[in-house]
Amino acid sequence: MNSPQAIIHLSSSSLISFLFYGLAITCLTSATVSASYGGNETDYHALLSFKSMITQDPYQVLTSWNHSFHFCDWSGISCGKRHKRVTVLRLVSKGLEGSFSPHVGNLSFLRELHLWNNSFQGTIPHELGRLSRLRALSLSINKLSGVIPTNLSGCSNLEVLRLAKNKLVGSIPKELSLLSKLASLVISYNKLTGGIPPFLGNITSMEEFDVHENPLGGSIPDTLGLWKNLTGFYSSGCNLYGHIPPSIFNLSLLVNFSLPGNHLTGSLPSEIGNQLPNLEYLQLRNNELNGVLPPSISNCSKLGILEMSYNNFSGRLTIDFSNLIDINEIWLGNNNFHGPGEADDTRFVDYLKNCTKLVVLSLFSCNLTGVLPISIGNLSDQLTFLDLGDNQLFGSLPSSVGSLVGLTTLYLGDNRFKGKIPSTIGKLKKLQYLSLDSNQFSGPIPDAIGNLSLLTELYLYFNKLEGHIPSSLGNCKELNLLNLKNNRLGGKIPKQLLQLPSLTVGLDLSYNNLSGSIPSEIKDLKMLSYLSLAHNNLSGNITSNLGECISLTMLNLSGNIFEGIIPSSFSSLGALGVLDISENNLSGRIPKFLGKWKSLEYLNLSFNDFEGEVPVEGVFANASLFSVLGNDKLCGGLVTLELPKCKETGNKKKRFPFFIFVIVIAPTLLIVLCCVYLLCKKKRNSQPSQSSGNERFLKVSYNQLLKATDGFSTANLIGEGGHSSVYKGILDSNDDKSVAVKVLHLQSRGAHKSFIAECEAWRNIRHRNLLKIITSCSSTDFQGNDFKALVYEFMANGSVHDWLHSSAYTSKMNHLQRINILRDVANALDYLHNRCQTTIVHGDLKPSNILLDDDMVAHVGDFGLARLLGTGLNQNSSTGVKGTIGYAPPEYGIGSEMTSCGDVYSFGILLLEVMTGKKPTDDMFNDGLSLHKFAYMALPDQVIDVIDNDAIVLQSTEANAKKVEECLAATIKIGVSCSVDSPPQRMKIEIVVNELQHILDVLQNI
Missing domain, CATH: 3.80.10.10 (Ribonuclease Inhibitor)
Incomplete structure (x- = not known):
């Protein structure tokens, strides 16, 4: 028997041995990790933390981020050769979704961080301020919110900071002025305010400054004249006002100078062309600038794009364009370039012959007076767009215009041209748009106009043309x-x-x-x-x-x-x-x-x-x-x-003799009815309980639907409303494809009527953009209670409401997808209103009733409130509920009957919700503000401010961005036109279809 001392000694020895063994294992494990990662566990764990916060990785780019590979071999990672520390993290356009891990701040050797064009959410981690070696930080085109972190100033070596196309708010932090090496600051397409701060002038290393499309406000500080290395200045749509400081025009390295869409005033310095000799892009359109357009611009020999339209420039246009051999686009419309007296304002055309790269020449509404010179035919054969409309040009149209064989668009309307339309116009084989209207052209329309096989629009109205309409137009x-x-x-x-x-x-x-x-x-x-x-x-x-x-x-x-x-x-x-x-x-x-x-x-x-x-x-x-x-x-x-009142003619009409009906027609009719009754009875008695395969709809029983939905289990519940619940299921008789089973709550008031209305509607309609019904079931359950259900094709992508408002849908629809869906819905309504044998009013159009299939094609469903006009069926009571609050038109609230105009109103609200991401019942809509008014007030120039940020895709060029903005504005205008209070003033649905299709055509060509 061991003594207590022996036991204590034994226990102590065992404990010491155990601790020693554990320490050995720990050291071995640590040694193994150190061997695997070169002692750089900090980087390893930081990257794993980054991965752990990614919720969506559609391209599986992070699958290599595991223990099987050294982290330096992981996708998107680059390491230094000497220390094997992470120096570059680049995961661009990978569809990643999730939050931005603050542990990235532990990658202390990181020099470049590129995560642009993904869907990162939340704020920018302030821990990034620890990355003192960081040179480039690119987080553009994400969904980042909050403010720009002040402690980014800790990234003392930062040269490139790109945060464009996010949801950032607040002002530009003063601490950024401490980034003495910063060369590129791109923070466009956010919601930043507080103006362009003067302290930014302290960053004398600045080469690119891009803040366009932010509601900054304020004026341009003259301290920016300290940016002697600046090559790009972009501040379009920033609500800037006041003069452009003279110091800006001393930035002799400036290549791109873009300030359109502001409220800038004053004139341009006469020596601008000598001060900014490296300019390639000068864009000052849509401001309030005045004075003469300086002739010295002709010294900007590298100039490619000149945009000065929509200002108040005056005086004759005296720029010597012959020096601008690289000029590509000239936009000078909506100014006043009329010289004094009867001078010829078109002399500048003679100087354009050396501009062999010219693609666009636009001088509409410039009050130009004079004859269009023959030299117009010497313009570049690359010229595709020529607009001299709405001026005071007179005389004949030179036949040399036929030499402009590259033209696709020619605007010469609203002038004072006279004489014949030259037949040489038929040489413009690429022409798609021709406007010669509102002139004094006479003589015949030339037959050669039929050679313009690509022509889409032709305007010749308000002239003095005579003769026949040429049959060649048929070409x-x-x-x-x-x-x-x-x-x-x-x-x-x-x-x-x-x-x-x-x-x-x-x-x-x-x-x-x-x-x-x-x-x-x-x-x-x-x-x-x-x-x-x-x-x-x-x-x-x-x-x-x-x-x-x-x-x-x-x-x-x-x-x-x-x-x-x-x-x-x-x-x-x-x-x-x-x-x-x-x-x-x-x-x-x-x-x-x-x-x-x-x-x-x-x-x-x-x-x-x-x-x-x-x-x-x-x-x-x-x-x-x-x-x-x-x-x-x-x-x-x-x-x-x-x-006058109409005369009574009823008693004078010849009536069909009643005795003929009694003697001849009545017995015959009785015999026919008896035969029909006997035939129907025989057919009914011999008909099996299950339908044959030849019937239009297969028949299903309560038991089949119970089995298909696993006993109507809550796990299969995919939707619920006032009158029904919808379950996902699989019918044996439907090739094992998923279906949606809509079970009516018959105890709910109006449910039975809803079922009848929906059945009656589906009996009459079939369309690609309507939800496909498979069958219906009217039976009893196992307790003998009435049971009614409708079975539809299952829509894998849920409803539009889900995509707009459900947190379960982390990815969002872009503007092209949204407008495609709206076009689909409009097509469905056009079919219901105008293409059916009986006009059908849907009555409850809203995002939750628009379902999306695998290809994101929209299908309108839920016809529980539908009304078939002119049939006497489904005549909803004037006191009953019609539609859903926020989507139902105002006239329904005062007892008016359901009409197709009501559907158009609901569509308008639906469109505005889809494009803005805001429900019509949003808390912000009070005190007289509605979704309709919210959108209306943004037209035409502030539409980008009301569009859902998730919908906008950043464009590669300013021109494309402008086209997208115009398309978005046109879409919002449709929604506003459809949702006006007065039914007769609402846009017709067939016009809506055409307008949306046109918008889609433009967007798909960008």
Whole structure:
């Protein structure tokens, strides 16, 4: 038996041995780690911490970040050869999402950190201030918020700081002035305020300064004149005011000088061209600058882009462009370059012949007076855009203009040109846009114009052109708009012109001397939106083929000699907003279908020979929306028309003899009904409980749906509303594809009615942008309770609401995806309103009812509040709930019936929410401010401030950024136009479709 002392001694020995063993293991492990990472565990753990905060890695770029490789071999990592410490961390455009780990501040040997074009969120870690060796920090195009950390001043060797296209706020911190080696500061596209601080002038190493598109305010400090090495100065759209300090013009190394879209005043120094000889990009458009445009600019021999449009410059344009052999774009429009007296203001054209790289020449609205010289034909064959419109140019248009074979756009409208249009215009084979309108051109339209096979828009209105419309226009297969209004053209309308399917936007031949009838080929213009043949000498009956132009929104046939009745085929023109057939010899009764058109905003039937009763429905219910003056045989209608009452004719009508019905028709009808009843009964008795494969919809039972959704488990619940719950499931009979099962809460008031409405709607519709219904189920559950459900195709990408507002969707949609989705929704509405046999009003359009498939194609769903107009079905009570608060139009709140105009309002709100990221019920919308007003106040120049930051993708060039901004503004304008309070003033959905498609076409070409 051991003594206590022995036990104590044994225990102590064991403990010592155990501790020694543990220490050995620890040392061995430490030695192993040290061997693996060269003693640089700090960098290793910092990188692992960085990785741990990444929530999305779609390209799997961080898969190499594991124990199998030394961290110097990890993707995106570079190390120094001597110390094996991390010197470069570069993960650019990798789709990474997550927060920015503060442990990056432990990479003490780091020289370059490049994480631009990802989706990092949260603030910039102040721990980055510890990186004293850091030379380049590039975090642009992320979702970083908060302020610029003041202790970045600790990065004493920093040369490049790029934080553009984030969500940074606050002012530029004073501590940045301590970065004595900083050469490039790029902080554009944020929300920074507080002006450009004067202390930045202390950073004398500055070479590139970019703060454009920040609401900075204030003036340009003259201390920036200390930046003697500056080559790039970009401050567009910063709300800057005051003069440009003279010290700026002493920065002789300046290459790019861009200050457009501010409120700068004063004049430019006369010696600017001598002071800034290295300028390649001079952009001062959209300011309030005045005085003479200095001739010394001709000494900027490297100048490539000159943008001075939309200012108050005056005096004759005396720049000697012959010295600017590298000039690429000249934008000088909207100034006043008219010299004193009767001087010729176009002499500058002679100096442009040496500018062989010139692509753009724009001097619209400059009050230029004089004759366009023949030397215009000597301009560069690279010239694609020439705009001299809205000036005082006179004389003939030189035939030498035909030498500008590179032109795609030619604006010469709103001048005083006279004489013939030169046939040499037909040599401009690349021309897509031609504007010669509002001049005094005479003679015929040259046949050679038919050589312009790429032409999309042609404007020749308000001239003195005569002769026939050339049939050669039929060769312009891309033409979508032709305006020949207010000329002296005669003869018949050439059928070749009407056989252009590309003609979709507009055809205006009004106020000419055209004769004959409308050619039957008019039927080929099925997508034409605007047609005006008014005030010609057209005669005969109005061709019924016009009824095939189903996309027309405006039709004007007034002031001709048409006779006969309004064709019944016009009933197909349900998209019309304006119909004017006044001042003709039309007769007969006013068709009732005119009163049923929901889109009609104005109807003019005056000064014809119509007879009979004036309807009181639709447009005829409002006397300000129609005119029937000068039709002496009309009666009835609104009291305000003061027409005579219609005579009672009911008793004088010959009635069908009742005894013939009793003796002949009634027995026959009874026999037929009996046969139908017996056949139906026999079919019903012999029909199996499950449907055959030939039926339109497969039949499913409660048990099948129970099994498909795993007993309607909460794990499969993907949505819930007032009347229903939606579950994800898999039907055996659906090829094991996922479905969405919408189960009605029948105990909820209105649920049964919602089910009937939705079934009735789905019975009538099929469209690519509508949610596809698979089947429905009307049965009982295992307790004998009524059970009703609808089964839809499952949409893998959820709803638009999820993408906009759910934290589960960390990636966000860009502007192109959003506008594509809006186009899809508009297409669906256009189908429901205008392309269905029965007009269908959705009644509850909102982001949660717009579902997205695998390809992000939008599908409109949930027709629980739908109404089929003109059927008597689903006539919602005027006191019932119509739509959702925030999306329902204001007229529904005062008891008005549901209409397609109401859907357009909901679409407008939906559009604004998609583009701004703000719900119409957001807390910010109070005290008279609404989502509609919020967007309206941003038009046209502040739209970028209301667009959801997640939607905007930074563009590679200023020109592309401008195009994107214009497209975003056009999109917001559509939403505002759709969501006005007055239903008749809302944009038509078919126009919305065209406008959104046009915007998408522009964006996809950027």
